[in-house]
Amino acid sequence: MSASIDSPARPAQEPLLLDVVLYPHRSLSPTGFTILMSGACIVAFIAGIVFVSIGAWPVFGFFGVEFLLLGWCFRLNYRHARLYETVQISRSELRVERVQPNGETRSWSFQPFWLHVAIDDPPEPSSRLTLTSHGKNLVIGSFLSPEERLDLAHTIQAALEKVKRPPEADGILPAG
Secondary structure (H helix, E strand, O other): OOEEOOOOOOOOOOOOOEEEEEOOOOOOOHHHHHHHHHHHHHHHHHHHHHHHHOOOOHHHHHHHHHHHHHHHHHHHHHHHOOOEEEEEEOOOOEEEEEEOOOOOEEEEEEOHHHOEEEOOOOOOOOOOEEEEEOOEEEEEOOOOOHHHHHHHHHHHHHHHHHHHOOHHHHOOOOOO
């Protein structure tokens, strides 16, 4: 699962049973990007020089435009990589927070005792991980692979099963 377990500062009144941050998969590191763009620039420049030497000089400009377009596409892709979702489960609440690439944040809250987690098993590429409770539906982890969505569904389901057990069964004593 493309999830890292980060714990943002949270009041100590209620322990979290699950706290995950989901990020889209990005396989190209900044160093890899530099190497790829350098290689593409060298290939485009050499090919452009070959075309200029045989008299087809306008092709050199098209190689330049192609290189700029490739750089713009990667910039757009890296901008989209700023998207992430957090899923937090405590005994009283399941909270999902989605941060868009532009910084806009949306959050949803569900009562975990009545929450239903749905996904196809085995997952298909079009399978959606859906949280449903009291007529509210929310699709999460749409940027994850089908196997990662299934793994996340099992993880959420295991945390929800802990919610349905009495706190004493987990070694957690109620406050008060």
